[in-house]
Amino acid sequence: MNIRPIKTRFFKEDEDLVAFVTRHIPKLKDGSIVAVTSKIVALAEGRTSQAKGTRQKAAVIKAESEWAIKTKYVWLTEKDGMILANAGVDESNVDPAGGGASGKLILLPEDSFATAQKLRSSLLQKYKIKKLGIVITDSRVMPLRAGVVGVALGYAGLRGLRDYRGKKDIFGRKLKFTQTNVADSLATAATLAMGEGSERQPLAIIEDASVEFVAQVNKKELLIPLKDDMYAPLFPRKRP
Incomplete structure (x- = not known):
């Protein structure tokens, strides 16, 4: 798998996302995945607050x-x-000229899955290719681990979960629980390449990834109800 981060100019609030992507990625080969940081998606949607x-x-x-x-x-x-x-609400990488110095906040996109699908449709036509994945990325922390990793807020064009249940391991034992979170793994790899500071690389191209390309994704395939999650005992029964 190869990942190439794309250095860009600053993205402006309410700017056209498709035009921005195609301006900075003039060519794209079939079977590529484009990772897009959620910040520029949110700015394109005007998802900011004061x-x-x-x-x-x-x-x-x-x-x-x-x-x-x-x-x-x-x-x-x-x-x-x-x-x-903080529900993804963030003050980092907010342009001071656009209000960052006076309390401007960037929220998460309204519907990252819908945005990913729309972006994919536009880019398929633009680049005249058949297989294309889109991953809208953000970062998060994991319990008892320092530092952030990537997370896929939404994606399109690829299967987000690889299921090994019922298959056998290298010694012939049948796997009961193992599933691979493909979407978040791609987001983490892309986030590492794009950076979290002043790199100014909100896009990345992923090539030769071991993924299954699909026309429609299941938005709920990665979700687990809190009552069934292994971390459930850590949370209070009555939510604030």
């Missing part, structure tokens, strides 16, 4: 969350079936 002070920011985070629990450093929240810090 908050003066921690109290207003907390109100925005709670409004974006299914539930929110205050921790030492951040709000631990559930958003779109994922456990995220």
